[in-house]
Amino acid sequence: MVSIKDVAQVAGVSVSTVSHVINETRFVAPLTKQRVIEAIKNLGFQPSMMARALKVKRTNIIGMLVSSSSNPFFADVVRGVEEGCYQHNFSLILCNSGHQPDRQLANLTTLLQRRIDALLVMTTKTDPALYDQLSKLGKLPKAILDSAPHPNACTLQDDSVLGGRIATKHLIDRGLTKIGCLMGPDDHPRSIERLQGFKTAMEAAHLPINENWLAAGMLTASGGYEAMKQILALETRPDAIFAFNDLMAMGAYRAVQEQGLSIPQDMSIVGYDDVEYASYMSPALTTIKQPSFELGLSAAETLISHLEEKTEMPPVVQLVPELIMRNSVKH
Template identity: 45%
Template sequence: MVTIKDVARRANVSFTTVSHVINSTRPVSPETAKRVNAAISDLGYLPSEVARSLKSNRTRTIGMIVTTTSNPFFGEVIRGVERACFEAGYALMICNTDDVTDHLVTYMHTLFTKRVDAIVAMTSNASPDFFEKLGQIERVPVVAIDAPPHSVSSVVSDDSILGGRIVADYLAENGFSRIACLSGPAEHPRMIDRIEGFSSALARHGLKLEPDLLHRASLTMEGGRLAARPLLAGPAETRPQAIFALSDVMAIGLLNGIRELGLDIPGDVSVVGYDDIEFAAYTFPPLTTVRQPAIELGTVAANALIDHLDHDRPLPPTIAIEPTLVVRRSVASPSGN
């Protein structure tokens, strides 16, 4: 294995001079630096990142804890985090917890062992227990995505209350009066906010989200598929005219479940999702949804950490990104049903 001393011999300089060239810790003449860099290139020398991190107390590595990388929304957020890390010269380590608190604790200790500089956390459960554990073992700056406010150093999310209002206004103004809601876990902060915004906006139109039309399922495609039957089990005159699914992943499953019941979308029932993941534009029919810019969420979270680490800028307690409605073909105004 090529060492720094091998480079020094090839360049005919001391190994401390090689170190100064590599780490930019002291001015070196252009001619000497050129010889050192030529020797590094000729010998294929790779500086020890471990040694460099011990000197600087930084590894330029960010850890990321997610429920699962197979979730399309999470995948897009990860792309945003990874892109920001790459552009700033940081590496990214990703750990899947499957929303198991014991896994969170284990992975956090693993990331600390690897001496990451900061952590991005994102979970589909967002239970108080998860963030209580996260807070107890937090040793580096943490930015959480879609987490309860003030649960960690900084929280990045969309304005989900506004997102819920946008959907309620859109459906009410297009003539819908019987509207169901398909939610994820009751304790998830974004689910709570979206239902709050949706319900309050419906009330302004003289409508109400009836308790029997609020159905909860797992935040998966299968959860959405299985929700179709209980939501649409009644006769045509009493079943919902539209269903607002609080995530695109559930909405995509719901579209399949509705077709399995022999119903037409949007002829028999309209569907609105939330997130605008890439798949949403390619469902059948293409999904009308609220755009929560996933890649931007990841980029904003990573950049907040990088600015904090590199420039000592304070982490903002909360960062909210405004959602917008994307109208496609899964909604059609009800025809008197």
């Protein structure tokens, strides 16, 4: 196995010089540095990442806690984080809690033991115990994605109030006035904001809001299916639905079609997120595009810029949603 002493011998320099080149801890003359780099390359030397971390007090590792990596939106965010890490020679350790609070705290302990340089958190529900632990992490750079803000972390999210308004206004502009919602859990911050956007658009158009048409459920296909069935069981039904994510919209499709109804002739549906399969649904789903990949990429770049260039961490980074028109809304 090739050692740092072998590199020093081939390059004709001291071991400490090789160490300074690898760890970038001291200026080394360009010609000397080039000899060391060529020796490393020719010998196939692999520096110990842990040894380097101890010298420079950085591991170039970002840890990420998610509550569910199976959600297509979450997967796209993670893909953006991975891309940002790759572009800047950082590694990513991803931990999926499966919506289990105890497992989430255990994952956090594991990440801290790996001496991560920064932490990303993306959860569907705010766990007070987790947020209490985040407060105890001192100066460790932290970013919260699509979850409730934390006072000691940068929060990255889309403007869900605006997104809710855009979705509802699109339905109204198509002549639809009897509009219901498939909402997420009452304590989910993005769900609260999308409902606020919905109500703002309805009030601006002087349209009544029927509380019976506001059905809550988990932000999943099964959650959307059950919530949609509740609405369809009512004697008086809406003619349009704003689903708070595309998974709920997919469940709503099934519930509507099981009743022998047609989309969009009998029921118009707008989703949220614009996950990949939205354009393959039948009919193709009109939805609000949440820039999920860009959200993850921006989170990674914000943390890495803070670590490498000592830039200030902004308290909030907000991305703008946009309407993607397809075929699930009646003209």
